[in-house]
Amino acid sequence: MITTNKSVLHRLMMRDFMPLYALLEDRRTEFMVGPSSHTQNWFCIASKVSSWFLTGFGRWRVARCNMEASLFRVGSNRPNHFSEIELRSIFSAHGELKGCAFQGTNAINEWVQNSLGLKPLLRHFNRQNLQLLALEEKLCTLADHEANKGTTVYFYAMGKVQ
Amino acid sequence: MSLTNSPRLHSDNLILRGPEIRDFEPMAKFYADAVRAIGFGGSLKRDEAWRWFASNIGHWHIHGYGYFTIETKTGDIAGISGIWNPEGWPEPEVGWVVYVGFEGQSIAYEAALRARIWAYEMLSMTTLTSNIIPGNIRSIKLAERMGATYERTYTNPNMGEGMLYRHPGPELLL
Numbered sequence: 001m002i003t004t005n006k007s008v009l010h011r012l013m014m015r016d017f018m019p020l021y022a023l024l025e026d027r028r029t030e031f032m033v034g035p036s037s038h039t040q041n042w043f044c045i046a047s048k049v050s051s052w053f054l055t056g057f058g059r060w061r062v063a064r065c066n067m068e069a070s071l072f073r074v075g076s077n078r079p080n081h082f083s084e085i086e087l088r089s090i091f092s093a094h095g096e097l098k099g100c101a102f103q104g105t106n107a108i109n110e111w112v113q114n115s116l117g118l119k120p121l122l123r124h125f126n127r128q129n130l131q132l133l134a135l136e137e138k139l140c141t142l143a144d145h146e147a148n149k150g151t152t153v154y155f156y157a158m159g160k161v162q
Numbered sequence: 163m164s165l166t167n168s169p170r171l172h173s174d175n176l177i178l179r180g181p182e183i184r185d186f187e188p189m190a191k192f193y194a195d196a197v198r199a200i201g202f203g204g205s206l207k208r209d210e211a212w213r214w215f216a217s218n219i220g221h222w223h224i225h226g227y228g229y230f231t232i233e234t235k236t237g238d239i240a241g242i243s244g245i246w247n248p249e250g251w252p253e254p255e256v257g258w259v260v261y262v263g264f265e266g267q268s269i270a271y272e273a274a275l276r277a278r279i280w281a282y283e284m285l286s287m288t289t290l291t292s293n294i295i296p297g298n299i300r301s302i303k304l305a306e307r308m309g310a311t312y313e314r315t316y317t318n319p320n321m322g323e324g325m326l327y328r329h330p331g332p333e334l335l336l
Binding site for chain 2: 014037038039041042043044045046047048049050051053054079080081
């Protein structure tokens, strides 16, 4: 469990299925090739649950302090075909504009570096995802312009600007 | 190292064990073969095969059961068999896949029988099915060899039209 002054992060568990279904079936997943069917989302969540056992890291459920409502999920991921670990997140409407996304993302990045001894996380995402772009700018992440050439994807390195 | 709480089951010639990371390569190879994968939801690209592999591990943690990896007594990875019931499935099923080079040795039959008995004995399941796409003659023959009978055709969310075979229950097998 990770605690910030605004939110609490738990490892993704089975009890999180129902709130996650709601998130994954929302229009907010348009940049994640969603929304998807209930069955597709079941497979998606099942694969995320397994990440902790496969890699030692995975997705976290974020809730506001003293509240059960799930705000969003965030976490690290490295499918077999990925060269590096990436950061993924999805926000619910309740999770926006409260600073929880900012704090949660920072907390995950610190945890990955400090607890696992891994490099800062990368995130690649659709450049049209303006909300995520705004968050990355707020986090002072570094754009990898080299990786961005000729693609529709931003490739960001997490970490403070030097 | 097992990634689940799966037991290790033994039969005369086989070991059924939980998925391990080394099982991914043969799984990806199987899914890359459009002809062989057609009875198992169709061909998948490598990244999609990884998601399926990871989903099976999640399935074990969600349900306490899933697909075992089939190993021969000499340690070869010969396929998978187990109990499968993701979202959208009508009810738990016994499933099987035998990888190239391991057909014709009754491996699927022996593994599926072992998984079925485990489900009845240890999971206290009272019935099991197998979902087979029309035209998959080898799987239909195997289901019938196991004593299963055709019950109905339905639409499976992953596989499309599927034939549901009903296996004999524990009252007949235990």
